[in-house]
Each structure stands twice: as C-alpha cells, then as structure tokens.
Amino acid sequence: MSLPGSLRPALVLLATLAWVTAFGQPRPPEPPPLEAAVVVEVYTDILGRAPHAWEVTYCPAHTRNDLRSLLLQSFEYRALSPEVVIHRAFFEYCGRGPTPEEMRHYRRRMIDERWSVGRIRQDINRQWSNDDEHHGRGPGYDNDGPRGRRDAIDRMIERAYDDLLERRPDREGMEHYRRFLERGGSESSMRARLRESEEYRVKLPDSKTTRAYQNVLRRAPDAGGMEHYRKLLVDRGWSQRDVEADLRRSDEYRNRKR
Incomplete structure (x- = not known):
C-alpha cells in the first residue's frame, strides 16, 4: 500500500526521533573520499613514490592531514632511513652520491627538522642538479x-x-x-x-660530544671519549644523535640504568 505524500515527511521524522531515542545522536554521514590527486601528492611527499592503484581506491583517510599521519606511522616510512633517501635523490638528480657535508646537512633536515622525503628530494633537485655544481x-x-x-x-x-x-x-x-x-x-x-678551521674540526664536534654526554651519561666527556667522537663527527659525518645512540649502547649507560 502506498502512503499519501503528505504523510511521508512525518514518518521520516518519527523514524529519526526513534533512532535518536534508542541510540543517541545519529551518526553523521561519512565525508567524501580524498581525490586521487591529493592521495598522489601526499604519498609522493611522505614516501617519495606514487601510490598503487588500490591505495588510491581504498584510501582510508578523508582529509590530507589524516593521510599524512597514517603514512608517517606506517612501516614503510619508518623503514626509510635518511641515508637511503638522500643517496637515492642525489643519484637520481645529480648522478652521484652526496658528499659528507651534504649527507650531514640533509640528515639534520630529516631528523631534527622533520623534513619529509618529498621535501628532501625537491630541495636536492633544486639546489644541486644543475651544471654549475x-x-x-x-x-x-x-x-x-x-x-x-x-x-x-x-x-x-x-x-x-x-x-x-x-x-x-x-x-x-x-x-x-x-x-x-x-x-x-x-x-x-x-x-x-x-x-680546515678549528671551529669545524674541534669546537663544533667537541660541543656536540659534550651535549651528548650530558644528555645520556649526565657527565662531561673524558679526554679519550672526546677524541674518539671528534673523529667520528668530523671524518664519518656523525651527528649528535649518532653519538647519543652510541653512548646508550655503552656498558656505563646500561649499568647506570640498573
């Protein structure tokens, strides 16, 4: 039996009131899925690659920020070491690997300033991929x-x-x-x-070593430790975070934690 047109709005209202009474506020409608262009842009920026077709079709995020958060927490992103990202970008855009200072520069950008993979690649392409270099x-x-x-x-x-x-x-x-x-x-x-300056070879690495010792071991570095990490910071391109990570693997740190 068909209902008169005048009764249909009233029945819809009654059904809505019954739902609210039983379950509380009705669930708001799902926002529309992200446009494919936005998904591609965020994947390229965070992971340095285009998404697969199924990743676009079944993208679980409904906003750009939600998708960025999901990708930053993904296993794929956490497996991207700064060294791999930087090496790939230099070989792709410049046809060579990075120098120690270039590696140090971009590692600091990724680790300390949280630059994304896409921003690293864009900066390397813009700064270093021309003939003047x-x-x-x-x-x-x-x-x-x-x-x-x-x-x-x-x-x-x-x-x-x-x-x-x-x-x-x-x-x-x-x-x-x-x-x-x-x-x-x-x-x-x-x-x-x-x-060759004293600031580069002595003052800067020594200040990083001192801060690392204070942060991890809560003491000033001894002469042997200072000399050891000075060489690693200058010759191997280590960062202060590398020194701190190495100190956390030491017997002194493990014994201190007990």
Whole structure:
C-alpha cells in the first residue's frame, strides 16, 4: 500500500526521533573520499613514490592531514632511513652520491627538522642538479647583474656555513669569503677552507660530544671519549644523535640504568 505524500515527511521524522531515542545522536554521514590527486601528492611527499592503484581506491583517510599521519606511522616510512633517501635523490638528480657535508646537512633536515622525503628530494633537485655544481660554484652563481651575482655569492656562503658549521656566517666571515669568491675563488675551495678551521674540526664536534654526554651519561666527556667522537663527527659525518645512540649502547649507560 502506498502512503499519501503528505504523510511521508512525518514518518521520516518519527523514524529519526526513534533512532535518536534508542541510540543517541545519529551518526553523521561519512565525508567524501580524498581525490586521487591529493592521495598522489601526499604519498609522493611522505614516501617519495606514487601510490598503487588500490591505495588510491581504498584510501582510508578523508582529509590530507589524516593521510599524512597514517603514512608517517606506517612501516614503510619508518623503514626509510635518511641515508637511503638522500643517496637515492642525489643519484637520481645529480648522478652521484652526496658528499659528507651534504649527507650531514640533509640528515639534520630529516631528523631534527622533520623534513619529509618529498621535501628532501625537491630541495636536492633544486639546489644541486644543475651544471654549475660540477664546476664547484654551486647553483645560482651566474645570475644577471652585479646585484644578482652578489646575492648568489651570499647564498653560497650561507649554505656552506650552514652545512659545515651549522650556523649563519658572522659579518667578518661573510665579508672575507665574499671577497674570496668575487676574486675568482670557487665554492669547493671555500668549503675546503672551512673544513680546515678549528671551529669545524674541534669546537663544533667537541660541543656536540659534550651535549651528548650530558644528555645520556649526565657527565662531561673524558679526554679519550672526546677524541674518539671528534673523529667520528668530523671524518664519518656523525651527528649528535649518532653519538647519543652510541653512548646508550655503552656498558656505563646500561649499568647506570640498573
């Protein structure tokens, strides 16, 4: 039997009231699934790859942030070591592996600043994959005009200081290397000079070692430990986190935890 049209709205209202009485507030409708383009963008940014077709079709997230959170917690993301990500990007975009300072620079970005895989790849592609790099001058050197050339030189100096000394250049250092580069010096020569500085070879690694010892063992480093980790930090490209992880594997740390 068909119901009169005038009764249908009333019956729908009664059914809704009965549901609310029995189960509380009705469940809101599910939001629409993410568009395929958004899924592809987030997968590329977090995992450095495009999603498979089934990952787009059955994507469980309904917002961009939800999908980012899911991928950041995935086994695949946790299995991506910074070293693997950085090596792959340099070989893909530059046809070579990263130098120790480049590895150190991007490891810090991934570990300390939580850069995504996509952001690492984008930055390597933008900064290092052009021919100027192979001449030891770095990208952006040949900008037109004196102002563009000065800006490019300043960026080159700032990048070298950030990579090697992990700080911005002071005014004296900026002026010194600006003159050096304007007179024909190369970026590789400037970096070699910074690597020979006492700050790079002694002060910076010693400060990292001291902080690591204080964080893990709650004491100052002894002379032997200071020398040991200085070599690893300078010659092997270790970070402060690497030193802390190594200290946590020591007998002193295990005995201290008992």
